[in-house]
Amino acid sequence: MAVLVYTENWDGAFKKQSFELVSYANAIAEMLNVPVIALSIGEVKEEELLKLSNYGADKVLKVENDQVNTLDNQIFTQVIGEAVANENASVVILAHSNTGKALAPRLSVRLKAGLATGVNQVPVTVEPFVIRKKVFSGKAFTHVNVKTPVKVLTLAQNSFELVENKKEFNTESLSPAALPKAATEVRSTNKQTGKILLADAEIVVSGGRGMRGKENWDPIEELAEILKAGTACSRPVSDEGWRPHSEHTGQTGKIIAPNLYFAFGISGAIQHLAGVSSSKCIVAVNTDPDAPIFEAADYGIIGDAQKVLPELVSAFKKMKS
DSSP states (O other), rough: EEEEOOOOOBBTTOOOOHHHHHHHHHHHHOOOOOOOOEEEEEEEOOOHHHHHHHTTTSSSEEOOHHHSEEEEEEHHHHHHHHHHHHHTTEEEEEEESHHHHHHHHHHHHHHTOOEEEEEEESSEEEEEEEEEEETTTTEEEEEEEOOOEEEEEEOOOOOOOOOOEEEEEOEEEOOOOOOOSSOOOOOOOOOOOOOTTTTTTEEEEEEEGGSSSGGHHHHHHHHHHTOOOEEEHHHHHHHHHHGGGGGGGTTBBBBBOOOOOEEEEEOOOOHHHHTTOOEEEEEESSSSTTTHHHOOOSSSEEEEEHHHHHHHHHHHHHHHO
């Protein structure tokens, strides 16, 4: 028996999300008294794989061949499924990211396993296996009883603290059976550079219609630069063309969970809050004291974002100097 965690890499390197997954897997493994197996797919150097053992991985299982250098859901599902069988894993953990959301349902069917998505805590009990997750766009929680021998879980971003638990570094290669031909061919990849990606940002500075136009966005970008933060916006802003759609956060945009989220001139419609409610701390600035954003915010300023932003920029500049 074991807990198997799929640790996605980006250009051969792991990010905080992968270490969070291993920390979470280790916590469940301690409850079950079983080892943690971290699965790495694609080319990753040994010194990078070593980092996984710092957070509780008893063994790192690596799969390296030309067919897994780019993500293909069918191929990756087969690889993870074979790893589960080889290691006799009873719990499989993935990130609640675009990749995890695509792979987890396929794995659930392949393994005849119960699936709980977007979980945010270790199980309440392991016999029976009961675990908590958000429902109704984060407005409530529910407890899910997963009754199958194998359980597939996706962990909500930034919901479990990194816990260092260094173990002996042990790697093993897995050579999966004949893999199917990839359904798609990736000929080139254009990656965004020079900006902090929303999915990776610890701090996010976001603006809404209260910014009154794209010409007023300089203070938001300046604050983001000072704080080394990502920039975001509400849906009306991206629909108006003030900001790119890649920055749209909310139920129909990106779901994020930074440690600190600034909302300038955002009213806080339920669709927007569904995408940012997992933030550890929300700071809201709005002229309307009855704006819904204040119900979700940890700190609120009733005022014009156009006037408050320059003051915050000035204060953070002083703090940095």
